Amino acid sequence: MILVAYAALALLLQTGVRGAPFTASPAHKRFVHLTDIHYDPLYVSGADTRTQCHRRTEDSQGTDKAAHYGTRGSNCDSPFPLVSEVFAAIRNDIQKDSPVDVVFLTGDSSRHDRDSLVEKEASEVYSQNAEVVYHIDKTFDLTKTTVIPSIGNWDVSPHNMLPEPKYASDAFANLYSVWRPLLESGLSESEVNSTKQTFLSGGYFDRVIGQVNGEITVRAISLNTLYFFAENTAVDDCEITENTGAVVQLSWLEEKLTHARQQNEKVVIIGHVPPIDHNDNPLYKPNCLRLFLQTIGDHAEVVLSQFYGHINKDVIYLLTRQGDESIDPRKPSTYALNAVTPKTVIDLQKQNRTILSVSQTSSSILPVHNTGVKAGVISIRPHDTHIMRESQWFIDIVRANDKFASSPGQPSVSPITFKEACKTDDDYKMQDLKPRSYQEWLKRLHDEAKLDLTLDDVELKAGKGKKPRSQILKKYGYCMDALEKQPHPPPDNHLSLSPAVVRAVLISATVVFVGLMVAFYFFVQYLEKDGDVLERQRLFFRPVESNRGRDNFTPGPSSRPRVNFRTFLSPTSG
Known part of the structure; x- marks a missing residue:
């Protein structure tokens, strides 16, 4: 029995290790992607959502009122309680098992300018960015965690409008001043000068985020995508014959990617506005989009991935080759x-x-x-640096607001907690995030979608209702909106425990059981050696004989009869 118990304990420990959260090692870099915070200090809980949650009105209904932690699906921005509690939850949930090494902060930290009665001032862009920097500094150790910011279309004033660099020097200088703790922390003087030179002249820069034996293996490049952005009418489309901010930046990007190829480095690119949206609509100006895709495609083997914000959705984009391989700039x-x-x-x-x-x-x-944060792990190895896995940490905002409303007098118990989902290894069945793995993942999605269409047609003809089948495709669809549309089971009335707690309880119970069995074994040994008749009778609930053969023996403190314990286990005994 003891051997069985030990086997069960070994199995539980094995299961616990396999299901434990990933802990980064020196050969790994754990990253977090934060985007579109849109902090609004003017947000008023209980205000009318039609006022961008800035003012209460007499005719507002319950469904039109601003919730404490933000109002999902409205035109309102992020209130202070949400911003504050999100960073606290990052400390408590995402960093619980291992610290974050790199943060990609892809822009739009300040509020929108949608309230005609409260016009947004230029100074708000910088004060609201400064508030976000304050929370980042509280959440991460900036001497150990590298933060890479990029400029969003609401991080300039007026929004979307960023003129050519010679007219945008004040905007760049103001942002650099606010972001200085992020841009310069941990850098040498020469690295600071390099960062300052490109940022102040164009709003972009690069930084080393991974090394092996002192050699650079991974570099992050932060792009100023506003110079490519179609809605930035302050600059023209990219023309390679002109020395514009966009063209200079693309030339700098090509130099960095070429250098990375020559030095066997890998690159992570970040920016605010992606080249296209989730409906494949271009977000860059036509020539800028073509030149950008050409630059990335020509150096695709050194680009680990690109991270953007702006569209508020978790979407994957695939870069593929099409048609003629000519690089004639006049051709598509x-x-x-x-x-x-x-x-x-x-x-x-x-x-x-x-x-x-x-x-x-x-x-x-x-x-x-739902509020969402992406996290992942980069495996850093010479000649095999790649992203190992990613997942999405999300907050169910509606439930968080409901919990706060049901217990507003308990501010010490925050209902804001992150839950991990959308795991590329467990949910998407991907062994890593190399292009080959995405190719296999896409085929699985295709096969599931085809099966759905085939079975739907059969069931339609048979008069049957549609049943859920495509597991990976369905999960990916839910993940695009931070699991907002995922059906929730009814709340349990009993206590629900996480798998980690269940494992801990089972392991503890097994250890206690083994300990009791060992204690019982030694107790039996004690009875065989020193136990008296009454002690044995209480143990076995039956009369026993003393080993001295006396029928009327009364045990005393100085006289303890002995007996061979094994005779009482024999079927013929007694």
Whole structure:
């Protein structure tokens, strides 16, 4: 029995190790992607959502009122309680098992300018960014965690409008001043000068985020995507014959990628505005989009991934080669970029193109859907640096607001907690995030979508209702909106425990059981050696004989009869 118990304990320990959260090692870099915080200090809980949650009105209904932690699906921005509690939850939940090494902060930290009665001032851009920097500094140890920011279209004033660099020097200088703790922490004087030179002249920069034996292996590049952004009418489209901010930045990007190839480095690219949205609508100006895709495609083997914000959705985009390989700037790009959605997987797989590189947008802190944060791990090895896994940490904003409303007098118990979901290894069945793995993942999505269409047609003819089947595709669809649309089971009336707690309880119970068995064994040994008749009778609930053969023996403190314990276990004894 003891051997069985030990075997059970070994199995539980094995299961616990396999299911434990990933802990980064020196050969790994754990990253977090934060985007579109849109902090609004003017947000008033209980205000009318039609006022952007700035003012209460007499005719507002219950459903039109601003909730404490933000109002999902409204035009309101993020209140202070949400911003504060999100960073606290990052400390308590995401960093619980291991610290974060790198943070990608992809812009739009300040509020929108949608309230005609409270016009946004230019100074708010910097004060609200400063508030976010304050929370980042409280959450992460900036001597150990590298933070890479990028400029969002609401991080300039007026929004979207960023003129050519010679007219934007004040905007760059003001942002640099606010972001200085993030941009300069941990850098040498020469590295600070390099960062300052490119940021102040164009709003972009690069920084080393991974080394092996002193040699650079991974570099992050922060782009100023506003110079490519179609809605930035303050600058023209990219023309390679002109020395514009966009063209200079693209030339700098090509130099960095070429250098990375020559030095066997890998690159992570971040920015605010992605090249296209989740419906494949271009967000860059036509020439800028073509030149950008050409630059990335020509150096795809050194780009680990690209991280963007802006669209408030968690979407994966695939870069593939198409048509003629000519790089004639007068011809269309030889590369195509497409969003992966449940509606596009069949057509994407039909094209049978080889995936060269991947980019992605992340869910936002702003609760357009649920609040979401992306996290992942980069494996840093010479000649095999790659992203191992990613997942999404989300907050169910509606439930958090309901919990706060039900217990407003308990501010010490925060209902804001992150839950991990959308795991590329467990949920998407991907062994890593190399282009080959995405190729296999896309095929699985395609096969599930085709099966759904086939079975739906059969069931429709048979008069049967549709049943859920496509597991990976369904999970990806839910993850795009930070699980906002995922059906929730009814709340349990009994105590629910996490798998980690259940494992701990089972392991503890097994250890206690083994300990009791060992204690019982030694107790039996004691009875065989020193136990008296009454002690044995109480143990076995039956009369026993003393080993001295005396029928009328009364045990005393100085006389303890002995007996062979094994005779009482014999079927013929007694």
